[in-house]
Amino acid sequence: MTTPRPVHCAAVDLGATSGRVIVGTWADERLALTEVHRFPNAFQSLGGHDYWNLPGLWTEIQAGLRKAAALFPRLASVGVDTWGVDYVLLDAAGRLVFPTHAYRDARTQPGLKRLAQSKADLAKVYAATGIPNVFYNSSLQLAETVASCPAIRKLAHRCLFLPDYFNYLLSGRMENEFTIASTTQLLDVASTDWSRTALRHFGIPAGWFTKPVLAGARLGKVVGLPELKGTQVVVVPGHDTAAAYDAMPADPSGTDLFLSSGTWSLVGFESDTPVLGPRALKARVANERCGDGRYRPLTNVIGFWLLEGVLKEFPDRPQQEAERAALNAAAAALPPPARLLDTADPAFANPPSMRAAIDAHLRKRGATPPAALAGYLRLICDSLGQGHAEAKARFEQMTGRQFRRILVVGGGSRNKLMCQATADAAGIPVVSFALEGTAVGNIASQLIALRAVEDKAAFRGSLARNLDSTTYTPRR
Ligand code: LFR
Numbered sequence: 001m002t003t004p005r006p007v008h009c010a011a012v013d014l015g016a017t018s019g020r021v022i023v024g025t026w027a028d029e030r031l032a033l034t035e036v037h038r039f040p041n042a043f044q045s046l047g048g049h050d051y052w053n054l055p056g057l058w059t060e061i062q063a064g065l066r067k068a069a070a071l072f073p074r075l076a077s078v079g080v081d082t083w084g085v086d087y088v089l090l091d092a093a094g095r096l097v098f099p100t101h102a103y104r105d106a107r108t109q110p111g112l113k114r115l116a117q118s119k120a121d122l123a124k125v126y127a128a129t130g131i132p133n134v135f136y137n138s139s140l141q142l143a144e145t146v147a148s149c150p151a152i153r154k155l156a157h158r159c160l161f162l163p164d165y166f167n168y169l170l171s172g173r174m175e176n177e178f179t180i181a182s183t184t185q186l187l188d189v190a191s192t193d194w195s196r197t198a199l200r201h202f203g204i205p206a207g208w209f210t211k212p213v214l215a216g217a218r219l220g221k222v223v224g225l226p227e228l229k230g231t232q233v234v235v236v237p238g239h240d241t242a243a244a245y246d247a248m249p250a251d252p253s254g255t256d257l258f259l260s261s262g263t264w265s266l267v268g269f270e271s272d273t274p275v276l277g278p279r280a281l282k283a284r285v286a287n288e289r290c291g292d293g294r295y296r297p298l299t300n301v302i303g304f305w306l307l308e309g310v311l312k313e314f315p316d317r318p319q320q321e322a323e324r325a326a327l328n329a330a331a332a333a334l335p336p337p338a339r340l341l342d343t344a345d346p347a348f349a350n351p352p353s354m355r356a357a358i359d360a361h362l363r364k365r366g367a368t369p370p371a372a373l374a375g376y377l378r379l380i381c382d383s384l385g386q387g388h389a390e391a392k393a394r395f396e397q398m399t400g401r402q403f404r405r406i407l408v409v410g411g412g413s414r415n416k417l418m419c420q421a422t423a424d425a426a427g428i429p430v431v432s433f434a435l436e437g438t439a440v441g442n443i444a445s446q447l448i449a450l451r452a453v454e455d456k457a458a459f460r461g462s463l464a465r466n467l468d469s470t471t472y473t474p475r476r
Helices: 054-071 106-117 119-129 138-148 162-171 196-202 240-246 278-282 305-312 321-333 354-364 373-399 416-426 437-449 456-466
Strands: 007-014 018-027 030-040 044-046 049-051 075-082 087-090 158-161 218-221 232-234 256-261 265-268 286-289 295-301 405-409 430-432 470-472
Touching: 007 054, 007 162, 007 240, 007 437, 018 054, 018 437, 030 054, 030 437, 030 456, 054 075, 054 162, 075 162, 075 240, 075 437, 087 138, 087 162, 106 119, 106 138, 119 196, 119 278, 138 196, 158 162, 162 218, 162 232, 232 437, 240 256, 240 265, 240 286, 240 295, 240 437, 256 373, 265 373, 278 373, 295 373, 305 354, 305 373, 321 373, 321 416, 354 373, 373 416, 405 416, 416 430, 416 470, 437 456
Parallel strands: 007 075, 075 232, 256 405, 405 430
Antiparallel strands: 007 018, 018 030, 044 049, 087 158, 218 232, 256 265, 265 295, 286 295, 430 470
């Protein structure tokens, strides 16, 4: 299919540590990207709890979209993706009726432990939703909100997840999107609707949700931003990881394992069926969903959150590209660490000091902490490589699949040490695409909705033909 003239779409792409507005231009069967706005993001602590700064995020989104419209006056559409699980509670007029906690807030710990202690409940909730018991789940967060503030049942009219909320601010329409709904542990693993079993188990009002809409739906034109008059709000996979998986230039044979690498490392694949049962539950397989309704069985490995935390504690951390390259070279020249980190240790979830948490973890295992930043970088990259390889091995055992390559997108795909460590530990090539996969998958969905691109396979075919990649071959 050829497009008569270029089509421009804006992706609002929010990560836990940074946000972007990126315009994708589709012309001659190729995508060109223009990053028009980038800003840091972080949750903030207040009175012992962690919260997102929603007005700040909305201000940045508007600033980014204005820049996009100034550069591309014929902006056809806009789509929003964000990290998973976090939500707002609104009254019927759209006002916030509860503060928006960040998913690393420790308020879910008692609920997490309670569910972990009941084998029957764990199995019931996993069979119903395909999502394991993890501290950040919206289910645990909402259950805590309802238990600590019973009046919320009456105050709140709707629960929107963050991409849904920004879609609402942009379009005036309150809808729940399907992929972001699949991160909550409240969606039915066997259908495309909410799980009555899970909602009942966690005591969450079913009336707060409407049947999730699939990617491709149009919410109408942008309201309240005169610069974007005429631009359509399109529902894209609202979960950033779902968007990133859509942007994988995968082999149609299904033999590629995916790694979306950033604050988290999301290791998984696409499947027509979920991966369930006791082994999957033990391996923390999350059966999240693709924009089209299929499954993305994946495991969350802690990711570069480890490094982001450690960097904060080194005032002489690199600021410039040349300094970063020197640090990477120093880390690569070090001998392999004697002991790797167990990336599943809950002590890394939200420690006051990441460096202290790593040091304590190593000492408990009889190892000496690194002396300098390069040592931490090496330790983290090798440990992530190991964590990725273990996830691959478990998926192969559970499904009988054999993965031939690991495809990497996301900010972390530029990290050569991590890519090489992953190839070495997994024993298969790692193919890295220095690509903002989350934004690209977001744009892909818009292009398909606008009928500029036929489908996901056609989009991936174009990426595979046009993208530069680096292949890391296992060294042992
Ligand atoms: C990545 C991500 C992961 C999700 C985590 C928390 O940005 O969306 O997929 O598990 O953030 O929401």
